[in-house]
Amino acid sequence: MRISVNWIRDYIDVSLSIPRLIEELNSIGLLIEEWEEKGGDVILDLETYANRPDTLGHMGVARELAAKLGLPIKEQTWPLTELEEKTSDLVDIQIWDGDLCPRYSGIIVKGVQLGTSPDWLIKKIEAMGLKPINNVVDVSNYVLFATAQPIHIFDLAKIGGRKIIIRRAKKGEILRSLEGEDIHLSHEMLVIADDKKPIALAGIIGGEESAVSEYTRDVFIESAYFDPVSVRKTNKKAGIQTDASYRFERGADISFSPQAALMAASLLTQIGGEATKGIKDVYPKPKKSKTVVLRNHRVSELLGVDVDEDFIEKTLTDLGFQVELQQQGIWRIKIPFFRIDIEREADLIEEIARFYGFDRIPARIPPLKTLEPVLDQKRRRVNRLRQLLFHYGFDEVVNYSFFDPEKEAIFETSRKAVRIRNPISSRASLLKTTLIGGLLENIVWNRNRGAEGVHIFEAGKIYFSQDETCVEQLMLALVTSGFVGTTHWQTESEKADFFQLKGTCEDLMADLHYEPFSFQEENHPFFQQGYSLSLHFKGKAVGYLGLLKEDILDSYSLKDPVWAAELNLNELFERQPQSFLYSPVIKYPSMSRDVSFIADQDVVFQEIKEVVERLSIPYLEKFELYDRFSGPFIPKDKISLSFRFIFRHPKRTLLTEEVDNLQQKIINALKTSFNIQLREGEKIDK
């Protein structure tokens, strides 16, 4: 809120320079973020807290500053020009719903001359960033910004039956507000009504009809306490937030209500009016002050420093608390009504800390009594996985968790998306059910900015509802598109393709020791038919990879193919990887044999692999496909496959004849299972 330094000087004689003043305010938690000089005044922009409505007026801020600087507060008097007529004879105030309005005070000022405010008042109103309206409106604003107690001023003539009834609204009632809008009232809203109809929405806004106008002669000043929760619910529902409701919903000072009415009346009589006798104050069940016990040893136990008892007593007294020593080191503290935030000992200790100064509290490292073993395998695995992906040349991205429903529909994930009730935009109204959507946006962004290849991953959660609960599932998604790696004059640029992505998945599984794993051809809603694999580990499909289908790419306006993989890390990490143990490095040399076949073009590699694996050839350390081609030297509809078989015995050097036999066994098995021939020029020793 805006604080005028001149206004503060009405209450205390503060002569500090502005930077020093700001420093003092900051040190007690009244944060000044900005300030400006304006017309001989300095306006401070004070950040206020939801639990400190007492600082929403200049008097409250002055009280804090006075306590900090040890300055006295100047007394102000509010003289009245009084009539013989009694207020209570002219207006009948009835509180029907005391739970929402425990106190209501009012006074009448007759013969008000509506006009321009005096200079001093105009300056104050302008300092608050408001436009002066007329003396009556300006007075009510003055009281609000001075005391934080909102008041409302009605045209007495417009109050039907001279009755003020504070009651819940009736269904169907409508109030036309000061701002000319019709507010449809409902039963949980509290209104101020005359004998027939609502004339104000309690604590929020007055009605147009009962407002002060140029014809107004006599006014009724309202100063009340309204229940904070009720005001908040009503302003949320009606969608109206005013300076008054802002204060009421945080909690007004219930003890101050007649005093604020008096201030307003006094100011109005100074500009020509005359007040009726006595403030009508309806307060059927006066609230008791809270008391809190404060123990000195708790102060040091919480703050880590011993604070002088005299300092504690003085600080609390200066802040308006009544301090009563019960026994050595124990006080009974009576809390003033304006400090709605103070309810417990800890709250008082905070007051002491604020004024003692956080800078005077020592800095210590907490003693370490236990140290927990770090058991978080999941985190470690995610980090390991990220390191591997960097190594494979994938950049990491992080996208928002939100998802556009239109995009979600195209992915057909079969996961039931979680909907946000009040999204920041309709295009961000779901939580993402796949990470791939975000990654495609990233491809588009980077392609549009000249990137020739985009190879990125994200390890993060997806969200969906299942059996009435929301599931958060950790996933890994990779996409690859365009040129791979760096360009260099010696080598030709390589383009991303399916096998590049598959290789990454294979490396990842192997490097994380999730072995053995396998792939199966399987269709999946993200991918083009016949262009996707599922990845299996320990009997569970833990991921899918493939070529993204065209309507997905189209919806992101992507022309070039994009290969993508999505792995369910929750599923994967639930399963134990191969445990790692040292195995001795074999000293004996290996023997390798290269064998090339001519096979039918549609032979499936996986099947060849399985035939070889089923043989369980002893000492076959590994075998790999190192060449695959067709062309002029190969018969039509045929293909040449070259394998390298590597044999090794752990305890001795293998004999040539042994390896020959094993090799022959493999060849025979392949010949029986497939229509294949050895390539010419291959020498097979008998």
Place this chain on the structure above:
Amino acid sequence: MKELKDKIEEHKRNFDRAIAQVKDENAIQKVRNLYLSRKRGYLRFLFEDLKTLKPEEKPEVGQMVNDFRNYVQDKLQSLKEEFTTPRPVLKKVDLTLPGKKRYWGSPHPILLFQQEIENIFLRMGFSIAEGPEIETDYYNFEALNFPPHHPARDDWDTLYITDDLLLRTHTSPVQIRVMEKKKPPIMIINPGKVYRKEDPDPTHLPMFYQVEGLVVDIGITLAHLKGTLEYFLKTLFHEKIKIRFRPSFFPFTEPSAEVDIGCTVCQGKSKECRVCGGSGWIEILGSGMVDPQVLKNVNIDPEKYSGFAFGLGVERTAMFAFQIPDMRYFYENDLRFIREFSLK
């Protein structure tokens, strides 16, 4: 005569085998001695053997021995050259041509920075606890001492799923979940994504990362909070950085403090400083002593135990640390931006 011819053939075979295994000049010398030594070389003996032949046989076999000698001499000579001659002259290469670079992926700057933060606390003995992002009103607000319908909730603009389910606005609910399950001593940090109903602008995001922390034990004081956070900030930024603890308000802590660090861009000397807005200070952490009501909510006796909690926004802190003017950059995922951090 046949005998001698066979002998020559055998010598030739042996010689071929011998030179096939030659690896260096030394070995050449050995082979040379074996065949060409004037005293004991095989060739000397072959020439000796020639003398035993009949005159008409001599020209043919003599030619064979001579050929063999020439063969041995040529082979050894060329082998020797192979070992002794300098390697072929290198072609001149333009060494100013660019080298071959490897492409390594880069971590996202937020996760990189978050890890840096985590590591400082892990070194102090904190452990990491995580929790759900879709939370209940209870864990996100009520247990943290936000009464229903309290304006304090306005500072935590919330995205709701249902009346009761929401996207957590801070990672503090994790602290409640940990305290419900575990008795003190507790020393944890809670990193993770949090959400606010905010349109993205240079200083606000609807989703961002937080790292929060909690210490609960017997005898934990505000002094411990100060010591921990001073150590953290000096390690993260610079040991000489200025640090200010300023009273503040959070529903879940009492007393509450915000922690500012001195602006390192203008040293507090520029009223127009873009980074600190002229105040000379940048707000980095929110913190405080755990509110006794919060401890009661998880059945920890506030008369016996006390604790402190703190939290910071990772993006905000990274913005300051790296002088990034706009928070949205983190979620554009422009690879040129991300890769700037690869060498950090």
